[in-house]
Amino acid sequence: MQNKGILKTLFFTGITIFLFYTLWIDNIFKKETKEYSIPEKYKEIIRDHKSAIKGRQLFLQNCSGCHSVIYDNVYHSFAYTNEAFQKYRKEYRGLLPRDLYYAVFFKEFEGLKKAFGRIPPDLSTIYLARDEAYLFNFILNPQKVMEGTPMPPIMIGREEEVAKIVAYLRHVALPPEEEEKKRNIMGILMISYFIITGLLIFIKRYRIIKNER
Ligand code: HEC
Missing domain, CATH: 1.20.5 (Single alpha-helices involved in coiled-coils or other helix-helix interfaces)
Incomplete structure (x- = not known):
């Protein structure tokens, strides 16, 4: 009886330690992915609050033709000239439900899907889904990171601006x-x-x- 008790304790302690180890220290089930790097000076830009503000402008100029950041009230550039959209936006005080947004612009999204094979994703939480170095390298040169991707290489050689855009995506996804x-x-x-x-x-x-x- 005594031995059984010790075995039980050992078994449950083992499972608990294993669980905490995989959750917090090293997830052994995670698939190996390619590591990307960012030069130190761009890392600093990504951490800087002021670059996030500039990054928002850069996003509006370069990315909002295809991507939205709905959590930050940034919609596709085609949205702003649409009357129904403006009306709903006022009604919902800017926080437009995502389903409604996609319904209003069904035709435009269909057009994007036809042009690129898929609808470019909303980037509100992309910073949480992908790591920083991946984003920096992907935005800088998508083909180098994801061969055959329909995202066009519009930022080649513009490292500093890319870092500011990543700073912006970080700012939107993380709490202050x-x-x-x-x-x-x-x-x-x-x-x-x-x-x-x-x-x-x-x-x-x-x-x-x-x-x-
Ligand atoms: C002409 C349309 C277009 C423009 C402009 C564009 N993208 Fe994209 N982007 C796409 C498409 C299409 C995808 C989906 C790619 C895929 O899944 O293969 C995508 C995917 C992405 C992803 C997701 C990558 C992943 O791993 O899932 C990020 C991040 C991204 N774009 C960032 C940007 C940023 C930042 C800009 C502005 C500098 C930008 N894009 C400009 C079309 C565009």
Whole structure:
């Protein structure tokens, strides 16, 4: 009976350690992907708040013909001359539901699909889905990163501007620095709470069992 208990404890401790290791330290199930790099000076631009503002302008000039950033109220350039769109935008105070947006511009999206084989994605959360170095290299020269992609190479040789665009995409997808700090502290507090409560319950249980013997 004693041995069985030890085996059970070892088994569950093992599973817990394994789970936390894969979640937080190294996901062993993750597929190996190619690593990309960014020169140090462009990394600094990506972290800079002011470049994000410039990046928004660059995005409007270079990318909004095909992409939107709906979370930041940036729509396709064809949208702004459409009356129905302007009306809905006012009605929803700028925060237009995505389905409605796609419904209003069904024809335009069909046109994009015909031209490129697929609808260029909305880029509101692309920063969270792809890593920074990938984005920098992809936007700079899409063919080099994804052979055969229909995205045209419009930013070749414009590294600094690309870095500013990535700064903008980062700014849209991540919470402000203050908020991120607050969330980190909350996370640590929550986990500490669970660990301490767990320990207290364990001690209590141990005492009860001891008294019953
Ligand atoms: C003429 C249309 C067009 C323009 C202009 C354009 N793109 Fe794209 N983009 C596309 C298409 C089409 C795809 C889908 C490519 C695919 O899935 O192979 C795409 C995909 C992307 C992706 C997703 C890559 C991935 O891994 O899924 C990013 C990021 C992106 N574009 C950024 C930009 C940025 C930033 C600009 C402006 C500098 C820009 N694009 C300008 C057509 C365009």
